[in-house]
Amino acid sequence: MNYILTDKEPKLPLKYFEDISAIPHGSYNEKAISAFIADTAAKLGLYARVDERNNVVVKKPATPGYEHLPALLLQAHVDMVNEKNSDSDHDFTKDGLKLILEGNILRADGTTLGADDGKGVAYMLALMDSDSDAFPHPPLEFLFTTGEEVGFWGAMALDCSDITARRMIGLDAGPEGVVATTSAGAQEVIFSIPTEYEPVKGDVLAVSVRGLLGGHSAMNITDEKGNSNKIMGRLLHNAAKVADFRLCHITGGAMFNAIPRExxxxxxxxxxxxxxVIDKIAKVTAELQDELAASDPGLTVTVTDAKADKMLSAAVTKAVVECLYNVPNGVRMMNKQVPGLPVTSTNMGVVKTLEDKITVDTMLRSSSKSLNDDYVDNICTVGKLAGMPEVWVGDWMPAWPYMAGSKMRELAKKMYKERTGEDMRELAVHGGLELGVFSEKMPGMDIVTLGCTSGNEHTVTEWMDIDSYARVYQFMKDFIAELCK
Structure with a gap:
């Protein structure tokens, strides 16, 4: 392959970032990247285990003289969110990412970059490949998990019996200079209704929502960005006030944990x-453009003539439209002690027309299990009242509770202050982290998070600062070496 980053420092992790970028690795499609990790470990003479969900555990012996020290675990997830522009012909099942470097900013051409969490995966591969004699370290254990973006699918099923470490660096993190201290739990809710079709009658129109910025359903939920599925619900709900119509097909969003753009x-x-109907949609569009002028100035809605052979029944049409319109979306409660931090929120991420049903997929996040349970009950009730007869509720993905007196966190803060003269910022995050699963599966695990500066995760404008990437890699190596003292 043609590398564009290997003239930059640090060469080893940037090389591995390019290597994994060439391998399709969206959620549920991680077999190839897991095999690459296991093959890399084998070439390096390291122990590796791949389980039935393609999680990979790798072990690297300590630098000679440090074998007696307790092991250290490093963790990152290998899957990425597959988002692309509507006009892109990129096939996430077989195409590698096309990386673009502009100055110190790395992004992908028309797709997500996968820095979430490719940056952590590449760090770990580089540490596996590093010279132990030049890099003092205790016994190292590496955990590469799958399906993080679709509900901690790999982590939830992980057998941890061969992981001995009770000190851990979580690399699904950032930005530089920030250490996470706690994270929210999450749960998925999917509404569905069987399709009932009739021969099409009347004038057929295509309604398209475009120009929204989207974002991460945790980090950007307080930005109150436009949600294309909710906007479509509002447009169709209002159109029903002036005319009878039937849905023929509807789709929106790509991932339940990304704020949908189209x-x-x-x-x-x-x-x-x-x-x-055209006039009503135009009127509501003007209202939406005014309301979202600050957060989504590029919002457009187009209505054009279209063709269809069949249309859904009146009952199915009404249920889907009213579900989109009425099911709550966005922040429900903010934390009164931590400014800017939500306690509970939801994101209506994906709407699909399948062969036999229509589904509406939402993701809830909360740092409070009781509030989450109440919100799930509330949303399920609203969906059923709207006319959606089937509701599937996924497993609760546990929150990561605050650990007082973390020695790992305090060491990172001390070292950061000594190197930069600035305080490392502690951050409670609304996003879900697999650290909640690991803290339950491996009690007593002392966890610190490290990550470089990146942004716009889960969107086609995702980027990573490679200068920050280099600094954090060196900081991590120094931190691990410090554990040997």
Whole structure:
């Protein structure tokens, strides 16, 4: 492959970032990248175990003289969110990412970059490949997990019996100079309704929502960005006030944990009411553009003539539209002690028309299990009242509780202060971290997080600062060496 980063420092982790970028590794498609990790370990003569969910555990012996020290675990997830521009022909099942370097900023061409959490995966591969004689370290254990972006799928099923460490660096983190201290739990709720079709009648129109910025459903949820699925629900709910129509097809969003940027619906409007629907949608669009002028100035809604052979029944149409319109979305409660931190929120991430049903997929996040349970009950009730007969509720993904007196966290803060003269900032995050799962599976684990500066995760404008990437890699190596003292 043609490397674009290997003239930059540090060469080893940047090389591995390019290597994994060439391997498709979206959620549920991690077999190839897990095999690459295991093959790399084998070439380096290291122990490696791959389980049935393609999680990989690798062990590296300590630098000679430090074998007696307790082991250190490093962890990152190998899957990425597959988001692309609607006009992109990128195939996430077989195409590698096209990386673009502009100054010190790395991004991908028309797709997500996968720095979440490719940056951590590449760090770990580089540490596996590093010269132990030049890099003093205790016994190292590496955990590469799968399916993090779709509900901690790998971590939840992980057998931890061969992991001995009770000190850990979590690398699904950042930005530089920030250490996470706690994270929210999460739960998925999917509404569905069987499809019932009839021959199409009336005028067929295509309604498209475009130009939203989207974002991460945790980090950007307080930005109150436009959600394309909720916007489509509002447009169609209002269109129903001026005309009868039927859905023929509807889709929106790509991942339940990404704020959706685009949505499309094809509707069949009763004869003689086409213009009334167009005018109503135009009026609501103008209102939305005014409301979202600060957060999503590029919002557009287009209505064009279309074709369809069949349309959904009136009952199915009404249920889907009212589900989109009425099911709550966004922040429900803010933390009164930590400014800017949500306690509970939800994101209506994906709407799909499948062969036999239509689904509406939402993700809830909360640092409070009781509030989460109440919100799940609330959302399920609203969905059923809207007419969605089937509701699937996923497993609770545990929150990561605050650990008072963490020696790992205090050492990182001390070293950062000595090197930069600045205080390392502690951050409670609304996003879900697998650290909650590991703290339950491996009680007593002392965890610190480290990560470089990156941004716009789960969107096509995702980026990573490679200068920060280099600094954090060196800091991590120094931190691990310090554990030998």
């Amino acid at each position: 949505a499309d619906a094809i509707i069949a409007v009763e004869p003689g009411k086409k213009q009334a």
